Structures are given as structure tokens and as C-alpha cells.
Amino acid sequence: MLNSLDLLVVFLYFSLLIGIGVISSKKVKNGEDFLVAGGRLGYGLYVPAMAAVVLGGASTFGSVKLGYQYGISGMWLVAIIGLGILALGLFFSKKISRLKVFSVSELLGQRFGSSSRYISAVIMVVYDLMVSVTAVIAIGVMFSSIFGWNDKTAIIVGGIIVVFYTMLGGMWAVTLTDVIQFWVMTIGLICILVPASIMNVGGIDQLTEKVPSEFFSISNIGGEAIFTYFLLYFFGIMIGQDIWQRSFTAKNETILKRGTIYAGLYCMLYGIGGALIGMTASVLLPNMDDPQKALPQLVMTILPQGLVGLLIAAVASAVMSTASGTIMASSTIIVNDLLLAKASKERIKEKQVKWTRMATMVVGITSIAISLALQDILVALDIAYAFLSGSIFFPVLAALFWKKVNPKVVLVSMITSGIVVIATLIIKGPSSLEGIIYGLITSAVSLGIGGILTQSKASSANISAESDAKTN
Numbered sequence: 001m002l003n004s005l006d007l008l009v010v011f012l013y014f015s016l017l018i019g020i021g022v023i024s025s026k027k028v029k030n031g032e033d034f035l036v037a038g039g040r041l042g043y044g045l046y047v048p049a050m051a052a053v054v055l056g057g058a059s060t061f062g063s064v065k066l067g068y069q070y071g072i073s074g075m076w077l078v079a080i081i082g083l084g085i086l087a088l089g090l091f092f093s094k095k096i097s098r099l100k101v102f103s104v105s106e107l108l109g110q111r112f113g114s115s116s117r118y119i120s121a122v123i124m125v126v127y128d129l130m131v132s133v134t135a136v137i138a139i140g141v142m143f144s145s146i147f148g149w150n151d152k153t154a155i156i157v158g159g160i161i162v163v164f165y166t167m168l169g170g171m172w173a174v175t176l177t178d179v180i181q182f183w184v185m186t187i188g189l190i191c192i193l194v195p196a197s198i199m200n201v202g203g204i205d206q207l208t209e210k211v212p213s214e215f216f217s218i219s220n221i222g223g224e225a226i227f228t229y230f231l232l233y234f235f236g237i238m239i240g241q242d243i244w245q246r247s248f249t250a251k252n253e254t255i256l257k258r259g260t261i262y263a264g265l266y267c268m269l270y271g272i273g274g275a276l277i278g279m280t281a282s283v284l285l286p287n288m289d290d291p292q293k294a295l296p297q298l299v300m301t302i303l304p305q306g307l308v309g310l311l312i313a314a315v316a317s318a319v320m321s322t323a324s325g326t327i328m329a330s331s332t333i334i335v336n337d338l339l340l341a342k343a344s345k346e347r348i349k350e351k352q353v354k355w356t357r358m359a360t361m362v363v364g365i366t367s368i369a370i371s372l373a374l375q376d377i378l379v380a381l382d383i384a385y386a387f388l389s390g391s392i393f394f395p396v397l398a399a400l401f402w403k404k405v406n407p408k409v410v411l412v413s414m415i416t417s418g419i420v421v422i423a424t425l426i427i428k429g430p431s432s433l434e435g436i437i438y439g440l441i442t443s444a445v446s447l448g449i450g451g452i453l454t455q456s457k458a459s460s461a462n463i464s465a466e467s468d469a470k471t472n
Contacts, residue, residue: 009309013316014161016180021165021173041175041249043259048182049175050246050263054081054237055185055270056322058134060315061141061292063271067278068291071215073226074278078271080229082264084237088247089260092238095400097253104241104396105337111399112407114341119414121337123391124241128330129367130384131242135323136162136371142296142315155371158319163364166324167357174324175249181317188314190273192307193299197280200302210283228433231440236385239396242322242329327367331359382431390421390439394447402451409450417443 041049059078066074088096101107105124109117139158140151147154165173201207214220237243250256281294284301288294299311335355340348395414398405421439428434 003305005305006309010312013313017165017177020176021168040251042251045175045179046250046255046259047262049178051266052178052182052321053242053246053325056135061138061295063274064278064295065291067275068282068294070221071279072275073218073221074275075271076221076226076229079268080233081237082267084234085267086261086264088238089257093257096247097256102336103333104244105333107399112410116411117337120392121333124333125330127384127388128241128326132323132326132367133370135319136367138319141292152372159368162320162323166327167360174328178321181321184314184317188311193311194273194276197277201280201283211279215279231436232385235393236389239393241333242325245329327360327363330363331356334359386436387421390436391418394443405451406454413443413446416446
């Protein structure tokens, strides 16, 4: 249990987040303000917000858990996410900066028709919902470890706080809270907990002696695991609505590109820090039944009064930044691409903010409910990215870079690959790598074969038309 000083620090931090939601609600003048913070963020806001949205509960608790189990190679989970963010900045930023849309599904709808928009919207909602579930579960892990609450109570309380400030201020609230959360995470986890945990072990030399030698091998986690993370997160991170929605907040193309690259590099550093924390926890807190709780237990064990409260705020920051971003992304898709997809511009302006706030509340309550049932961070994350990457990664690439692809071919690709992913996860289990592999293969093959067939038909039609013209 926390002492009164640490409880005060945590209470003041949560009060600040709620206060930001209230203040941000006054800055919302229209749908663009609510959904993409007016599209006018500079480096100082954009880089922290982009980094914070991906460095959530799964990244923080997951990297520490893997560091506890495998050593420095536990960094790969977050490092691959960082590589995906880097690739987004390097290869997609120019295209994204010129889009006049609020969502990935809206882009697919513009290119391939309303059916593609609706189907991709459903896929994207499921993805963002499951990522928000990982964050809400992490809140439960943290609160139950620190306050002594049962997991269900912790999940409900933490989830309500996130939903409240997100619903009030929209992307402005999410951005401002994420900037604060980014700096609290950086100071608390990287600048304080990493050196403090190493010092408590006795320094790097003692750490080297007290952990297995393979803990300092970057491949200790195994090639299969690294390949799994690559398939799940590298592709998925580049097309996630939560990531694209942050991209749309950048003031211009230069900030979008460079800011996204900087955020990706920071993610890699964060992954190394998490793995180091996990390694030290394996020495200071050996034989834990649930390594997922290593982070909060380590904080409670080695830090003095006052700093414990700060570190709890840092962990809460990591958790809540992803929860708010993905809840916001999911509600944006529901309203923008499902409820108001065919509405007039006047009706969109009139209903967008109000309906998105309502959708945020519904999505938040749903994520809390799923979290109560699932209660496993990495399993929820695997399901989310397998469904997203396996179903719509190649259709998004086609929308951006393949001008002559037939809309019907893309629609068939999304439907078939989505079915394949779901069926494989049901048969093989939610953590099976085969779901995303089969989904990506199905998507690529169906796009390739469909593209060849439609082009062949088009060529035959052109030849026939030219022949008729000559005959006449």
C-alpha cells in the first residue's frame, strides 16, 4: 500500500488529467478540433504525443515482463513498434500529409467505394478496441499491485478516469495529457527507475554476475518471437487508426515526417530501458509467479517515499496514453465511417462532436467490460494486430501506391483475409502466429490474382473495342 505522500502525488496527477479534459473541452470549436486537434501541432507537442500513443500498457508492462524472462532481448517488442513508426515517417508521411480525411477507412472509401470503407471500419474498430483493452488491463495490474484492490475494481476505476477526460476534450485533451504523460514517463522510468534499479542490484558488474549470461544476448528471446513481433507490430503500427489520427495533427509534412522518425527512435530507447528494468527485477524480485506485475512491485520495493508516487504516475502515464488514443480512434471510426459516412456536410458539422463523445463513452465502457473478462495484456495485443495487419495492410498500400487496382478486388481481399485471420485464431488459439501469416498471404495473393484477372479483362475489352472500331 502507498503511504500518504505517494497517495497525494498520485491523486494530484489524476486530478490534473481530469482538469485537462475539462479545460480542453473549451478549446473544441468544431469536428477538426475534436478529432485531430485542429491539425496544427509543432514538434514540441507532436513528437511526445506520437510516442506516447504507442508506448502504453502493453509496451511498458510487456517489455519489463520480457526483460524479466529473457533479459535485454525483451526490448524487441517495443523496438519493432519503434521500427514501424520509423517506417511510417520515412515512407508514408508524404502521402498522409496530403490526405483530406479523418481516418484510414475514409481513405479506403474514397479509393475503393463505400463497402470497403464499412468493412475496414469494422476491422479498425475491433483493432483499436482490443489495444485499448490492453491498456485498461494494465491499469488493473498496476492498481491491484499498488493499492491492494482486486483486479476488477482497479480496471473499472482506471478505465473511468481515461474515458472521462477523453470524452470531454477529444484529441486536444488526448494530446495535452499525452505530452505530460510523455515527460512523466521519460523522467520516471528512463531517468529514475533504470539507474535506481541498476544501483540496487550493485551496478552493471553485479547485474552481469547475478543474471544468466544469455540475458545479455539480444537474440535470447528467440528468432521466432522476434519474427512474430515483426509480423504483428511492424505492419500493423503503420496502418493503425490511432497512429494515423496522430499523424493528422501535425502542422505540416516536415513535422509529420521528422517528428514521426524522432518518435520511432525514442520508442527503441524506451524498449531497451524496459528490458533493463525487467532484468534488474529478476534479481531483486526472483521467482515471481506473475512477471507482468514485476514493474509495480519493483517500484514499491526500491524507491523512497514521494518517488514511488511519481513512478506510479509514470506507469499510469504509459498506460493511459494508449487507452485514451485508441478509445478516441475507435469512436472516430464509428462516427466518421459508419454513422455519418453518407451524411451531408451540414449534418456532419452539427453531429460530429456530440456523437463522437457518445461513442467514446460506449467504446470506453465496452473496453472495460472486455478487460474484466480477458485480463491478459499480450494476448489482447496479439489479437488486435493480427486482425489489423492480416486484413488491411495490403489494401492500405494499394490505396496509397496502386492507382489502377480494381475496387472489387480490394473488397474481396479484405473479406477473405479477415475470415482467414479469425478462423485461424479460433482454431490455433489467440496467440498463434499463423493467423497473421495466413491473413497476409491471403490478402497479397487475392490482390495479386484479382489485379491480374481484372487487367486481363480490361485488356481484352480494349482489344475487342479496337477491333470493332476498325471493322466499322
